Amino acid sequence: MQATKTTGGAPGSKASEGALKQWIRKNGVGYAFLLPFLILFAVFVIVPVAVAMYYSLTNYNMIQPARFVGLSNYSQLILDDDVFLISLKNTMIFAVITGPIGYFASFLMAWLITLVKRGRGFFSLMFYAPSLTSGVAMANIWLILFSGDRYGYINNLLLRLGLIMEPILWTKDATYVLPVIMLISIWMSMGTGFLVFLAGLQNVDPAMYEAGKIDGIKNKFQELRYITLPMMKPQMLFGAINAIVGAFGVFDVATAVAGMPSPNYAAHTIVAHLYDYAFTRFNMGYASAVAMALFVITFTLGRICMHVFRDDT
């Protein structure tokens, strides 16, 4: 890919050796700087996508050589693997709910902060702190808050308020485990896009607001709708892509809270399915097909976002 010549390069009239030298003189320094990045990026990010694509068409257990099986992994995935369909459903529900809530909560908090004069540093630290925590570490705290007995803080509170008669097994009961994980993830992700949005909000030229007032903008909400949001498209896009990738990659919190396998697969996610087939069963071909499903979903949604937030100006 680094050989693609889009501009410049070698003018055709020169002899090929001279052209090569000229090409190196023109591009050599740039590539010398890029080389370490390009090598590592190719080996660990780009080539792996192609490799995963290839292995998804094979049967490969790391001991015997990979055997080409065509699309049978995919047909098995869609037609015969109920657990995958559960993981797909869980991940979808999870992403559709936590993604947008985290995204809008981030935006709301960033917007609210620009409206206050004092304590911005404190507020931004507090809002962003949950995103800085480790899902596995905080799961220890959430497991205590959501403990299934009377000692659990949530159960205790609900019992005292008389809202429930018996303690609820929040993390053991298949009905509650996914909502609990979503709640924790929303807590963790409500700050993720926060910094990007805050930066975008602060980048809007104050003169735009002055101009808006002359044009008849009455309140903060109109200002947000007609000036701020259109100016922030690039940040909105960056935030949206991060939110999608984060939401579909859910794994840490789900396993830490519900265990693996979770009760009745109620918290089984695509990445959990991938992990199960790749690193406990070492069925790398099938796991690669799962990885490809994840790739196609996030990549497609990413492209859609690029389209939605297209900068028309």
Next chain:
Amino acid sequence: MTAQSSTYRPRRFRLKWRHLTFSRFMLYLLLTLLVVIAGLPLFAMVCRSLMPLDELYIYPPRLIVHRPTLRNFSDLLTSLSSSTVPFTRYIFNSLFTTVVTVLLSILVCCMGAYGLSKHHPAGSNAIFAVVLAALMFSTHVTQIPNYLVVNALGLVNTYLALIIPKIAVAYNFFLVKQFCDQLPDSILEAARIDGAKEFRVFWTIAMPLLKPAWTTLAVFSFVSNWNDYFSPLIFISSNALKTMPLALQTLSGGAGVVARAGTVGAATFLTTVPCIVVFAIMRGKVMETMSFSGIKS
């Protein structure tokens, strides 16, 4: 706009809020509510790490610690070491792999972004398009081939397995490149006329100017590597090489959970706090860089 002039500057609202005291009140009420939601679990974490054992198991459960003690921390760091791998070893593992990854990622991503942004070699647009595309899928997609490569290199169960695959990260490259784009070429040109070699120009002129970008990269990279659970889970099985999130999960599960509740609280605290401290220190620089983080499509 130069890097210097675009510092994190709060926009002043002279306007009507001064008169609309009710809206102001509602605004602060909402902010306070959000702070409570964000902060309550963290507050619970701090309190539980300081609670003596009897307070941890008191009924009804207590949110606020009454008789704070550092016993849990001393237990975690001393008495546990007699039985298994000392907890300090896990702290070292996490710290070592995270810091090395962050430093290498800064060097490699800044060099690459500088080369792309300031030298525009042929194919730059294609390379940047691929980096942008890589922002759109999670690292889990490439985890299997990564495992095969790391395995083939014989690096499973080594620190290197946690470091090498995470140096060239699209997100990091993207942030530095966007920031680098708005550095004026004239400063670099002046240095070149003075006869400085390209690497010297990069190291002595560009890197100081890129400081907000790479401090931001350092924060994000530190946080994501410190908290990473998936990589150590697949690459590390040796107990002595586990990082904090993995060790913490071993500690919190299994037998003797009751006796360990205090130490788990302390370990949770030690796992969570470094990232928050790192962010708190670097907040200003991070804000400066994020201004350039938008994707224009």
